Amino acid sequence: MKTTVNVKWTGNMAFETEVAGHKLIIDASPEAGGEGKGVTxxxxxxxxxxxxxxxxxxxxxxxxxxxxxxxxxxxxxxxxxxxxxxxxxxxxxxxxxxxxxxxxxxxxxxxxxxxxxxxxxxxxxxxxxxxxxxxxx
Incomplete structure (x- = not known):
């Protein structure tokens, strides 16, 4: 069984992915250069x-x-x-x-x-x- 996910860069340090219809935002904290838009x-x-x-x-x-x-x-x-x-x-x-x-x-x-x-x-x-x-x- 193989699982593939797509993690797309959305600018600066942020990325977005969708797993089984559920969106997830990944971002760095402002101290690390991100905007804190999502979980690290x-x-x-x-x-x-x-x-x-x-x-x-x-x-x-x-x-x-x-x-x-x-x-x-x-x-x-x-x-x-x-x-x-x-x-x-x-x-x-x-x-x-x-x-x-x-x-x-x-x-x-x-x-x-x-x-x-x-x-x-x-x-x-x-x-x-x-x-x-x-x-x-």
Whole structure:
């Protein structure tokens, strides 16, 4: 399977892309010479990871019949100081809210995503340390 996206320069430091009918603007901050019209590229790497693993976790918990009231992830990437700047490590916090949530099932869903299903995590793990924790509130 092949995926192709078109990322078009729209002037100065800004680019626009459309993925599956959804437009996305990418731009640098004013401090970096852009106009702040859109998101900067590196955080999109963290968003891709969150979306990939989050969809896995939601799907797996549904199959396990675990009802979650709220689920969110906090993803922190630590950038290198030297160029080319890239993430030297990424840490995910999976935060769940609900009544009587079975921790063992939450752990199983997260670990299955991290170790088996999430292609973004699999790729990132080849280059950088990827760690995670689970919180129930």
């Amino acid at each position: 590229p590196k955080p999109l790497q963290l968003v891709a990871l969150g979306g990939c693993t989050g969809m896995d976790v939601v799907s797996l918990l549904k199959k396990m019949r675990v009802e979650v009231e709220d689920f969110q992830m906090f993803i922190e990437g630590e950038l290198t100081d030297e160029h080319p700047r890239h993430y030297r490590s990424i840490h995910l916090v999976y935060q769940f809210k609900g009544k009587d949530l079975p921790l063992e099932k939450l752990e199983k869903a997260v670990s299955m995503s991290e170790d088996k299903y999430c292609g973004v995590a699999a790729l990132y793990k080849k280059a950088i340390p990827l760690t995670y924790e689970i919180r129930v509130v």
